[in-house]
Amino acid sequence: MRSIVMRAGLAIAGLVAVVGLIGTAHPTAARPQAAKAGAPQQSVAANYVGEETCLTCHEGQAYKGTAHALKSNAKTPAAMHGCESCHGGGKDHVEGGGDKAKIVNPKTLDASAASDTCTSCHNRSAHALWDGSQHDQRKVGCLSCHSVHSSKGEKQLNATNEAQICASCHKNITNKQHRFNHMPVREDKLQCSSCHNVHGSTNVKLLKAGTTVDESCTSCHQEKRGPYLWEHAPVADSCTTCHDPHGSNNDRMLVAKQPYLCQRCHVTSRHPPTVYEGFVLKNSTNANKIFGKACVSCHQQIHGSNAPSGKAFLR
Ligand code: HEC
Ligand code: HEC
Ligand code: HEC
Ligand code: HEC
Ligand code: HEC
Ligand code: HEC
Ligand code: HEC
Ligand code: HEC
Ligand code: HEC
Ligand code: HEC
Numbered sequence: 001m002r003s004i005v006m007r008a009g010l011a012i013a014g015l016v017a018v019v020g021l022i023g024t025a026h027p028t029a030a031r032p033q034a035a036k037a038g039a040p041q042q043s044v045a046a047n048y049v050g051e052e053t054c055l056t057c058h059e060g061q062a063y064k065g066t067a068h069a070l071k072s073n074a075k076t077p078a079a080m081h082g083c084e085s086c087h088g089g090g091k092d093h094v095e096g097g098g099d100k101a102k103i104v105n106p107k108t109l110d111a112s113a114a115s116d117t118c119t120s121c122h123n124r125s126a127h128a129l130w131d132g133s134q135h136d137q138r139k140v141g142c143l144s145c146h147s148v149h150s151s152k153g154e155k156q157l158n159a160t161n162e163a164q165i166c167a168s169c170h171k172n173i174t175n176k177q178h179r180f181n182h183m184p185v186r187e188d189k190l191q192c193s194s195c196h197n198v199h200g201s202t203n204v205k206l207l208k209a210g211t212t213v214d215e216s217c218t219s220c221h222q223e224k225r226g227p228y229l230w231e232h233a234p235v236a237d238s239c240t241t242c243h244d245p246h247g248s249n250n251d252r253m254l255v256a257k258q259p260y261l262c263q264r265c266h267v268t269s270r271h272p273p274t275v276y277e278g279f280v281l282k283n284s285t286n287a288n289k290i291f292g293k294a295c296v297s298c299h300q301q302i303h304g305s306n307a308p309s310g311k312a313f314l315r
Pocket of ligand 7: 181184213216217219220221239240243245251252
């Protein structure tokens with residue numbers, strides 16, 4: 001038994017040496033570790049007392065029933081150092097009879113430091129791009145949206161639903177849910193997080209999919225992806241030229257009423273571009289459509305056309 005422990009000890013010593021070497025050769029590769037040197041986990045080994053001890057004084061502070069308490073998952077706090085996975089070793093705190101100064105309370109830390117506590121574990125896949133992301137930069141930390149001990153909703157969120165949390169800071173956006181046409185977030189068919197990854201992303205505006213606004217939209221609306229034989233320039237540029245992704249009071253969440261939507265760009269064209277031109281009104285049987293559904297009643301393939309004669313997006 002003893003020899004196994006010793007060998008393990010040697011192996012760890014060897015590993016440390018290797019890491020040390022790599023660290024010297026590639027300082028940037030070693031940076032994240034170094035930056036987290038002060039994080040609680042590092043101090044656990046020397047100062048560990050175990051969860052049972054903590055609970056003798058803090059019975060109300062359990063995290064039972066949350067994902068963190070699942071011992072069957074070897075990566076959870078429960079399977080590792082319990083309370084001290086997040087609060088750091090508690091020996092001094094306990095010996096001091098509950099000395100506040102000798103224990104980490106993420107709530108009283110600066111937002112980035114508190115987030116470091118969490119990213120010591122949550123630093124992969126969807127969370128890999130947290131450091132330096134829009135929220136991190138503006139000191140919106142994990143605890144602005146999550147709570148470990150007193151969460152109110154799924155995913156340990158501070159509110160019963162996601163949009164409520166966002167509303168506390170992005171009221172202008174969440175209010176668009178009350179416009180006549182909106183993405184069905186209010187109806188629970190979509191979440192803010194269906195389009196955004198608030199933990200960081202490679203796209204603009206924390207969009208979850210792709211690297212452009214269009215790629216984000218077409219990750220769901222695939223039929224609008226193209227490429228088309230006849231592309232409509234603004235569609236290839238950005239869907240948000242014509243649609244408000246959160247909601248608007250126009251049909252199809254368009255940013256302007258038709259035909260004004262089109263006339264923002266098409267002020268002069270060979271056929272009368274505005275409804276006020278007498279020619280269309282008097283001579284065309286489609287004149288009424290301009291008042292009704294406007295330009296798209298003829299230019300139906302407004303997102304692009306694959307018909308050989310679809311240059312004008314009529315088919
Ligand atoms: C002997 C009883 C006792 C034990 C055991 C104990 N604590 Fe405490 N703890 C206290 C008391 C008392 C306070 C409140 C101090 C105050 O408000 O001044 C406290 C406060 C805290 C705080 C809040 C600190 C702050 O800045 O507000 C945290 C976090 C904490 N304890 C975590 C732990 C953890 C983790 C353990 C186990 C490692 C633990 N405690 C074990 C008595 C204890
Ligand atoms: C996954 C990380 C994590 C684990 C595990 C954890 N805590 Fe906490 N603890 C926090 C965070 C974060 C806060 C700040 C308040 C919140 O998010 O609920 C906190 C706050 C506290 C506080 C201060 C409460 C206050 O209102 O200031 C005490 C006391 C505490 N924890 C004790 C414990 C004890 C005891 C355990 C183990 C039974 C434990 N914690 C396990 C992360 C954790
Ligand atoms: C010791 C590692 C560890 C630490 C530290 C840790 N977590 Fe976790 N956390 C996990 C594991 C493992 C899971 C379960 C698997 C998963 O969802 O990734 C989890 C799950 C979660 C979930 C999903 C809950 C659910 O119901 O699906 C949230 C939210 C979360 N953690 C937030 C936090 C926050 C906030 C902190 C910092 C205060 C934190 N975690 C600290 C390991 C950790
Ligand atoms: C701006 C609010 C906000 C911030 C800040 C935030 N989260 Fe979240 N988090 C959410 C929302 C909303 C969800 C649920 C949707 C999702 O999975 O993206 C979530 C989900 C999670 C999950 C569960 C993921 C899963 O797949 O089940 C974990 C774990 C998590 N967050 C950890 C963290 C950690 C760690 C931090 C800090 C580094 C953090 N969050 C910061 C809002 C936030
Ligand atoms: C505590 C306040 C706060 C909360 C809660 C919050 N945010 Fe933010 N959010 C910010 C701040 C501050 C910025 C940075 C704004 C800026 O740079 O103009 C930001 C930026 C963003 C951006 C990127 C904007 C850009 O210009 O790149 C998106 C998208 C976003 N938040 C979505 C969300 C979503 C979705 C939620 C809810 C799950 C949420 N936020 C919750 C404060 C918050
Ligand atoms: C259908 C996808 C989608 C949904 C659902 C969605 N967003 Fe967005 N959001 C976007 C796109 C696309 C942009 C970028 C708009 C642009 O560049 O004009 C954006 C931009 C933002 C911004 C930055 C605004 C700015 O002016 O820079 C914030 C904040 C934001 N969204 C919050 C939210 C919140 C909160 C929710 C939930 C109520 C939400 N989003 C739901 C797609 C979505
Ligand atoms: C996560 C999937 C998803 C993403 C990403 C997405 N949408 Fe949607 N979109 C939907 C769903 C679901 C509906 C509702 C369909 C329904 O109710 O039948 C919808 C509906 C629409 C509608 C029709 C509204 C109406 O009145 O019929 C438009 C327009 C639209 N989306 C544009 C966009 C744009 C522009 C983007 C990019 C900013 C985008 N969508 C991104 C899922 C998505
Ligand atoms: C030049 C303006 C314009 C741009 C740019 C644009 N759309 Fe549209 N879109 C419209 C108009 C106009 C309608 C309404 C068509 C109708 O009522 O027949 C519409 C309708 C829709 C609809 C609902 C009806 C349908 O055809 O399924 C969806 C979904 C949609 N657009 C998605 C997108 C996506 C995704 C993009 C970006 C790839 C995009 N739009 C770019 C003008 C535009
Ligand atoms: C943001 C500006 C913009 C908006 C809004 C816009 N377009 Fe366009 N549209 C263009 C540009 C740029 C072209 C390419 C012009 C060229 O190649 O000469 C184009 C091309 C076209 C063409 C083909 C012209 C040709 O000769 O090939 C038609 C038809 C058209 N648009 C109709 C519409 C309709 C209908 C709407 C409203 C639903 C609309 N457009 C909205 C910018 C816009
Ligand atoms: C009654 C059917 C109809 C309506 C309504 C209609 N168009 Fe057209 N449009 C056409 C036809 C047909 C062509 C093709 C003409 C050609 O190929 O010579 C065309 C061509 C175009 C072109 C490309 C050629 C040019 O003249 O520059 C543009 C741009 C255009 N329309 C914009 C619009 C806009 C903007 C509206 C709404 C104000 C609109 N159209 C309404 C039938 C219509």
